[in-house]
Amino acid sequence: MQKIRTISDLEDIRESILQDKDSEKTIIRLCLSTGCRAQKSLKVNEALENEIKKYGLQNKIEIKKTGCHGFCEMGPIMVIEPANIFYCNVKPKYAGDIISETVLNGNVINRLLWKDPLTKELTKTEKDFPVYRKQRKNVFYNSGKIDPTDIDDYIAAGGYSALGKALATMTPPEIVKTVVDSGLRGRGGGGFPTGIKWRICSAAPGDIKYIIANGDEGDPGAFMDRSLMEGDPHAIIEGMIIAAFAIGANQGFIYIRKEYPIAIDHLSIAIKQAEECGLLGNDILGTGFNFTIKIDRGAGAFVCGEETALMISIEGRSGIPRSRPPYPAFEGLWGKPTVINNVETFANIPKIILKGADWYSSIGTSTSKGTKIFSLVGKVRNTGLIEVEMGTTLREIIFDIGGGVRKGKRFKAVQTGGPSGGCIPISRIDMPIDYDSLKDAGAIMGSGGMIVMDETSCMVDVARYFINFLLFESCGKCIPCREGLKQMHHILTNICEGLGEKGDIERLEELAHFMMATSLCGLGGTAPNPVLSTIRYFRDEYDAHIYDKKCSAGVCKNLFEYVIDAELCNGCTICKLKCPEKAISGEKKKPHSINPLLCIKCGICFNLCKREAIRVK
Amino acid sequence: MDIEKVDRILEEHEYRHSAIIGIMQDVQDIENYLPEETLRYISDKLELNLTKIFDVATFYKAFSLVPRGRHTIKVCCGTACHLAGAARNLDQVERTLHIKAEETTDDRMFSIETVNCLGACALAPVVVVDEDYYDAVKPGKIEKILSYYRSESER
Numbered sequence: 001m002q003k004i005r006t007i008s009d010l011e012d013i014r015e016s017i018l019q020d021k022d023s024e025k026t027i028i029r030l031c032l033s034t035g036c037r038a039q040k041s042l043k044v045n046e047a048l049e050n051e052i053k054k055y056g057l058q059n060k061i062e063i064k065k066t067g068c069h070g071f072c073e074m075g076p077i078m079v080i081e082p083a084n085i086f087y088c089n090v091k092p093k094y095a096g097d098i099i100s101e102t103v104l105n106g107n108v109i110n111r112l113l114w115k116d117p118l119t120k121e122l123t124k125t126e127k128d129f130p131v132y133r134k135q136r137k138n139v140f141y142n143s144g145k146i147d148p149t150d151i152d153d154y155i156a157a158g159g160y161s162a163l164g165k166a167l168a169t170m171t172p173p174e175i176v177k178t179v180v181d182s183g184l185r186g187r188g189g190g191g192f193p194t195g196i197k198w199r200i201c202s203a204a205p206g207d208i209k210y211i212i213a214n215g216d217e218g219d220p221g222a223f224m225d226r227s228l229m230e231g232d233p234h235a236i237i238e239g240m241i242i243a244a245f246a247i248g249a250n251q252g253f254i255y256i257r258k259e260y261p262i263a264i265d266h267l268s269i270a271i272k273q274a275e276e277c278g279l280l281g282n283d284i285l286g287t288g289f290n291f292t293i294k295i296d297r298g299a300g301a302f303v304c305g306e307e308t309a310l311m312i313s314i315e316g317r318s319g320i321p322r323s324r325p326p327y328p329a330f331e332g333l334w335g336k337p338t339v340i341n342n343v344e345t346f347a348n349i350p351k352i353i354l355k356g357a358d359w360y361s362s363i364g365t366s367t368s369k370g371t372k373i374f375s376l377v378g379k380v381r382n383t384g385l386i387e388v389e390m391g392t393t394l395r396e397i398i399f400d401i402g403g404g405v406r407k408g409k410r411f412k413a414v415q416t417g418g419p420s421g422g423c424i425p426i427s428r429i430d431m432p433i434d435y436d437s438l439k440d441a442g443a444i445m446g447s448g449g450m451i452v453m454d455e456t457s458c459m460v461d462v463a464r465y466f467i468n469f470l471l472f473e474s475c476g477k478c479i480p481c482r483e484g485l486k487q488m489h490h491i492l493t494n495i496c497e498g499l500g501e502k503g504d505i506e507r508l509e510e511l512a513h514f515m516m517a518t519s520l521c522g523l524g525g526t527a528p529n530p531v532l533s534t535i536r537y538f539r540d541e542y543d544a545h546i547y548d549k550k551c552s553a554g555v556c557k558n559l560f561e562y563v564i565d566a567e568l569c570n571g572c573t574i575c576k577l578k579c580p581e582k583a584i585s586g587e588k589k590k591p592h593s594i595n596p597l598l599c600i601k602c603g604i605c606f607n608l609c610k611r612e613a614i615r616v617k
Numbered sequence: 618m619d620i621e622k623v624d625r626i627l628e629e630h631e632y633r634h635s636a637i638i639g640i641m642q643d644v645q646d647i648e649n650y651l652p653e654e655t656l657r658y659i660s661d662k663l664e665l666n667l668t669k670i671f672d673v674a675t676f677y678k679a680f681s682l683v684p685r686g687r688h689t690i691k692v693c694c695g696t697a698c699h700l701a702g703a704a705r706n707l708d709q710v711e712r713t714l715h716i717k718a719e720e721t722t723d724d725r726m727f728s729i730e731t732v733n734c735l736g737a738c739a740l741a742p743v744v745v746v747d748e749d750y751y752d753a754v755k756p757g758k759i760e761k762i763l764s765y766y767r768s769e770s771e772r
Contacts, residue, residue, distance in 0.1 A: 073740065220698075221696035301677050465699050
């Protein structure tokens with residue numbers, strides 16, 4: 001690794017890295033991000049390495065260990081250059097065939113291609129995927145393409161040229177103005193204009209200022225920050241250095257959840273490499289500007305995603321939020337002016353600097369600019385990470401990109417924004433997605449989690465789930481949040497257990513409005529959103545739980561029974577054999593039945609029955 | 618815990634009060650929990666009030682003041698996993714091991730933890746034992762997963 005001393009050095013080094021690249025080499029890009037690693041992509045890597053050694057092709061084939069492609073469910077994923085053949089569900093035992101057939105003979109192995117579940121068509125390359133067609137990869141562009149643990153790879157892909165441009169040709173006020181004009185809004189959820197935050201902080205009095213990247217992605221169901229940190233860590237670092245230069249900060253922090261070990265690892269490596277290259281440290285690129293970055297690991301507290309709590313956690317205390325104002329831009333970490341942005345926000349910065357504010361603001365809607373990464377999960381056919389232009393409709397996201405609901409079930413709702421968000425029903429599916437339309441629908445953008453729900457999802461249970469989640473995560477400092485959540489949880493649990501009574505819905509609404517008006521921080525202030533949005537759109541389900549004592553989704557255990565459809569049951573006996581409570585009886589090849597007194601509704605038989613003869617009643 | 622190891626950790630963090638979370642994380646990475654005598658030692662060395670250390674140790678969910686089992690079973694209860702049936706998986710783990718979430722079996726073999734989201738939502742519902750991920754877990758698979766670790770420990 002060479003030391004980069006000046007801006008022209010950077011360009012020379014980029015040239016030399018590109019020239020050193022052996023264009024004769026076949027490159028296999030293998031995803032080693034959390035999703036693929038969970039599906040044993042490390043074993044695939046090992047098997048491939050062994051095969052390459054066996055053929056003595058170490059000089060001809062290179063395995064590039066990349067970050068996420070976004071299509072996690074089909075992992076482990078690999079792309080073989082130069083034809084960009086896209087293989088999914090790769091197992092170690094296929095390594096031999098991949099080398100001998102595809103790499104050496106150029107033959108595509110059909111069983112490793114993705115097959116469209118609807119049309120049964122095989123897809124050969126990434127750009128042929130229906131999943132990728134409506135996407136616009138802007139921030140997520142490098143992930144899956146470069147080796148995140150190799151700074152040369154990032155530099156070869158044009159990395160750090162935005163930093164070069166900013167330091168060489170722009171003044172700090174010009175950088176701030178570019179970010180303001182781009183219309184970029186915070187990607188962590190709040191949606192506050194990033195440039196305005198920077199402007200306030202740069203104007204705040206004081207010599208010592210800080211930059212913090214928030215990678216404490218606590219929203220359950222969202223993992224775009226994790227994938228970004230794992231797959232393209234230098235983009236975040238580059239964005240942070242530019243921000244530091246713009247506001248006059250010399251110290252930065254990245255706060256990462258401890259549940260993301262690979263993200264911590266990759267960012268630590270990236271920081272070390274940037275230091276060795278002279279892109280972090282003293283006299284960056286010979287401009288006299290100094291900046292260092294330190295990583296802080298979270299310790300499992302959701303509330304630390306809230307900016308004031310996060311800063312208190314970095315200070316080494318219990319992460320309990322404080323009231324704002326003063327805002328962190330005036331009085332942040334250790335009382336000094338601080339810019340705190342989400343990691344995805346920082347990853348947007350290099351492109352904005354390189355391509356300009358006009359380019360960026362031409363993407364998206366009138367109030368929300370650029371692209372946004374969403375994690376599309378739940379009961380949707382194609383799950384994973386997607387990046388789309390702001391203003392794309394929910395229908396395009398869920399049906400065109402996501403392929404619709406799984407197993408031919410009916411779409412019920414999509415939950416956005418994590419525990420502070422809400423559930424959006426079918427009636428609003430043609431809504432273009434941006435910060436304001438989501439707020440209008442009773443949800444929020446949040447960090448970008450989208451969880452699709454079908455007819456087997458109970459909306460009262462979903463509301464209870466989020467309230468339960470927040471109840472455990474509330475820091476307990478202010479009474480509306482601490483006690484309000486407890487009461488809401490109590491009422492919702494009663495409803496789910498069949499003890500709901502008239503007036504419960506009104507009590508929930510009253511509590512919700514009280515909490516929204518009086519809670520100290522965003523956690524309590526937005527906590528009622530899941531309850532209010534489910535009441536608003538799915539009141540009939542609440543009524544069915546309270547008055548008819550029925551949960552038609554088959555989730556609330558006291559409010560349904562499993563029954564076997566005698567016409568569909570062929571008496572295979574598998575359910576009888578697997579029932580832990582011996583509640584199922586019947587003879588071989590004759591319809592079985594369930595004794596409701598013994599059944600504990602564990603759901604084992606329901607999941608096992610291939611004929612779908614077990615139903616919810 | 619070995620005093621030398623604690624000293625090394627404290628040195629790495631330059632004896633800063635603000636690094637207490639990182640210090641305790643490093644201790645727990647080695648010991649699997651936070652032994653009281655170690656916390657007392659840290660309190661003395663840093664000249665940081667013990668109540669402040671306990672405040673932090675009890676606030677953050679990642680810290681444990683009691684020893685944990687040899688194998689940790691993390692049942693992800695994030696939204697995607699919840700919708701896919703995480704609660705039933707948790708029920709089944711609890712029933713099989715005869716302990717509740719956040720508890721440890723008497724033989725110190727297993728601890729059950731619930732986690733809010735592991736960011737592996739596309740593979741829901743996820744159960745992680747130590748470092749091994751199990752995706753699309755159904756209640757019927759739990760017994761088999763656990764018995765693998767039981768027999769592995771006997772070997």
